[in-house]
Amino acid sequence: MSELSVDRRPDRLEVTLDHPSTRNAISRAMVDELHAVCAELEAEPRILVLAGSPEVFASGADIAELRERTAADALAGINSRIFDRIARLPMPVIAAIDGWALGGGAELAYAADIRIAGEGLRIGNPETGLGIIAAAGATWRLPEIVGDALARELLFTGRTLDAGEALAAGLVSRVVPSTELLKAAHEIADRIARNDPLATRLTKAVLAAPRSAHPAIDEQTQALLFESPEKRRRMTEFLTRKKKPT
Structure with missing residues (x-):
């Protein structure tokens, strides 16, 4: 895989978004690789731990690709369908998010069952500033997670939440030092695996x-x-x- 790093273990997969040149932007290639991961986990159910880098979980959709997409691409649900597939995986999905998680990156995190954050988290949906909507799950998953009032504010304004605000809103279940984030995610996975x-x-x-x-x-x-x-x-x-x- 060119945009993901995958560590396979008997009871889990650790999948790291790993395309630093685009700040882990969610490109069509990354979507295809995530579909391959889902196919593997549907065939052999295991826990999924999703991570990025300390500086950026995912900076959103690849804007260069997004600019050229048409109505047909929107109706194809390129991002929404992979996020929905991740949400429907048989076993729990844990998102370990730190740094920037914007747009599609935030929506990927919303699709997880459990979200924990590093101290540097900045998460939000700036789509309306780019002339589009957050159409890959944010308009319905985010209200379910944080409540309608805050979700509307975030989606209308594009404001980002830091780690403390995300914890207070219930968007993440815990905040840990960035250096301890992956360890904390695997500790949760260990408890589930038992x-x-x-x-x-x-x-x-x-x-x-x-x-x-x-x-x-x-x-x-x-x-x-x-x-x-x-x-x-x-x-x-x-x-x-x-x-x-x-």
Whole structure:
């Protein structure tokens, strides 16, 4: 891969946006490489850790490419469809974001299940200043994450949030020193990896279900897991540990 660096491990993929000459701009080539990553994770579900560099997570779409795109390109959903595919991956997606995360870079982060930030984060959607809208998920994911009022302000003004503001808004779940960011992301992945993969996958699926599907989908999913050999094994192991003298 030319625009991504991929570290494959048994329970996860660490994927780093790695095209410094464009400040990790999300080009068509990067989109194609992200589709290849998604295909791999759909075939063999694992956790995805997404990262950039300390100075820039992703500076947005490649403006030189974007300027030449037409109505047909917009209708093709080049960025929105890859971000949606990432959001729908079977296992959790952790975005470790630091530096600039703008436009499409911000929307890529919004597609993750968990976002943690380095202290240098600056995130926002300046699209209206370029004569377009944030059409790859921000208009509906951002209100779900930070609430309608703040999302409208950010999308109308193009204002960026720093790490502290992003934490206060609930856009990220924690802020760590930039030098500790990737380590913190993998610590979260470690905790997820210790749990039952099937239960984790089904939790993600239930979280994505519409409100009208609850509580029936919760009950049906729990019924499936109640018959799982892994549930019995893990609970038996828990009870055995509990009985051991301290």
